[in-house]
């Protein structure tokens with residue numbers, strides 16, 4: 001018998017690009033449901049990370065980072081869709097988790113707080129990346145500064161990467177969501193299919209292994225996702241993934257000399273899939289050109305993007 005009263009509810013995870021939202025969602029879920037990289041705007045889709053604790057369940061809505069639409073990459077249809085997906089995440093949630101980087105509070109963070117408060121949501125502040133702070137005494141004045149005139153339901157300094165400071169955060173969030181039985185089973189970790197996650201894990205390697213601007217010109221489509229019984233491993237997956245780029249020159253870069261880069265991307269993505277699915281994976285990858293896909297709403301929808 002479970003003695004603790006159960007709480008269950010949805011929490012929108014909001015913040016600037018690259019502050020560590022996806023890393024935090026993965027740390028709370030205890031598995032890699034959302035891809036991460038050191039490049040801003042890695043997350044392109046809204047995704048639910050389901051985290052179950054003795055006191056209840058949090059359905060964490062990981063969002064693309066909210067960002068201005070004037071920047072170099074930002075006027076495009078994909079960026080507009082990403083911003084809409086982030087804002088749409090506020091519908092139907094019980095609370096918001098605003099993630100910021102320790103020691104850094106920009107105008108955009110203030111705007112995000114205002115939007116959340118105006119939406120009538122209790123806002124918990126996660127001050128992430130405290131492991132990077134050289135001078136820990138800087139934390140208290142930082143907290144004093146950002147909380148002045150802003151009513152946060154709770155403030156938690158933490159490190160998503162090192163998984164430290166997470167327990168008090170979980171307690172605060174559970175207290176803000178309604179009492180009730182978990183909406184999802186204990187072993188469920190996301191609302192996305194394995195097929196979707198497979199594509200994302202290939203895209204994660206593109207974000208991590210390609211230089212500068214190129215990752216933003218690529219996307220991944222899973223053409224085949226088949227499960228078969230395997231005598232050794234229980235089940236095994238056969239996955240065909242197409243990497244879409246915008247120009248022939250980009251195709252050559254993704255493939256690399258003698259196919260080296262594409263092989264490295266495929267190997268690492270396959271290892272990540274095997275870990276997440278707990279099964280053997282056969283992954284095949286191709287690179288194809290589709291001009292202008294990232295600024296074409298119809299092409300984006302065909303490739304699985306939506307807001």
Ligand SMILES: Nc1nc2c(ncn2[C@@H]2O[C@H](COP(=O)(O)OP(=O)(O)OP(=O)(O)O)[C@@H](O)[C@H]2O)c(=O)[nH]1
Pocket residue numbers: 015016017018019020021022023024035036037038039040041042043044063064065066128129130131132158159160161162
């Ligand atoms: N040192 C340190 N790095 C972190 C921490 N949390 C996240 N990072 C790193 O910050 C980078 C961005 O993390 P993500 O989780 O992809 O950030 P995000 O906010 O989801 O980014 P977008 O997809 O742009 O919205 C990655 O390289 C992470 O490893 C942390 O607590 N400490």
